[in-house]
Amino acid sequence: MNFPRKMTAFHLNHPTLSGLWYAFLWMLIGALVLSLLLQYSLLEEPQLPWSTYLVHAISIVMGGIVSGKRAGQKGWYQGAITGLIYGVLLLLISFLALDTSLTWSDLSLMIPTLILGAFGGVLGVNFSNR
Numbered sequence: 001m002n003f004p005r006k007m008t009a010f011h012l013n014h015p016t017l018s019g020l021w022y023a024f025l026w027m028l029i030g031a032l033v034l035s036l037l038l039q040y041s042l043l044e045e046p047q048l049p050w051s052t053y054l055v056h057a058i059s060i061v062m063g064g065i066v067s068g069k070r071a072g073q074k075g076w077y078q079g080a081i082t083g084l085i086y087g088v089l090l091l092l093i094s095f096l097a098l099d100t101s102l103t104w105s106d107l108s109l110m111i112p113t114l115i116l117g118a119f120g121g122v123l124g125v126n127f128s129n130r
Helices: 015-039 045-071 075-098 110-127
Strands: none
Touching: 015 045, 015 075, 045 075, 045 110, 075 110
């Protein structure tokens, strides 16, 4: 039985939600790649924090690109909102999972998420088909 395309397609119309979806998808792929590299000893544990920062940076930029492309205008705004929500969700997950208190250094990571998301949003608007 063939389903019509409308019934099986998954499409988020809101630029921020679609950007977050793709950002977390890129984070999932990056975590999988890092775990495989760590398993097969191409990556040492002392290098892991910098590698995770790189995965998160790429994820935020890609999420910003998607949100800016879907918005078509004001990409810096859409990307910055996407980056901020991504960062808040990561802080919330780490706060709940590790049972630690929030520090100023944790909250200071919101600035790079805003900047990287805004950068990705600007790229996304420039990549969009007008």
